[in-house]
Amino acid sequence: MIGTDQRVSMTMATKAELEAELAALRKELSQLKGLTEEAAEDAGDEAHSTIRDFVGSLRETDLEGLAKQLTDEIESAMHEKPLLTALGILVVGYALGRLR
Structure with missing residues (x-):
């Protein structure tokens, strides 16, 4: 055993x-x-x-061109669709406010 x-x-x-x-x-x-x-x-x-x-x-001119294109589009949107632009600004402001 x-x-x-x-x-x-x-x-x-x-x-x-x-x-x-x-x-x-x-x-x-x-x-x-x-x-x-x-x-x-x-x-x-x-x-x-x-x-x-x-x-x-990225070249400086590329960035300048993009910035100019963006501002042109925002300006044209403000004239063509003012309510939509105001709503967009409100949404962006709200989002930035929530980041705090």
Whole structure:
């Protein structure tokens, strides 16, 4: 007949096995952490590059042209659809007020 202590020791891992497994898991975790940090750094670099390229592609004249086009459209909307323009201004004012 096998004693209780002998049955437990047969099913449980030894301390050395557990320590070896823990060391292996720690090593794997540190490798994954390194990979994650590298991936995040690469993604940040790529985003920075994309934004830099986009901003570089915008020229001052492009922004001036867009601003002029926007003001022209707002002015024409004010004359063509005054009620709709007033409603739009009210909605924008409400939205800006809610941001506080």
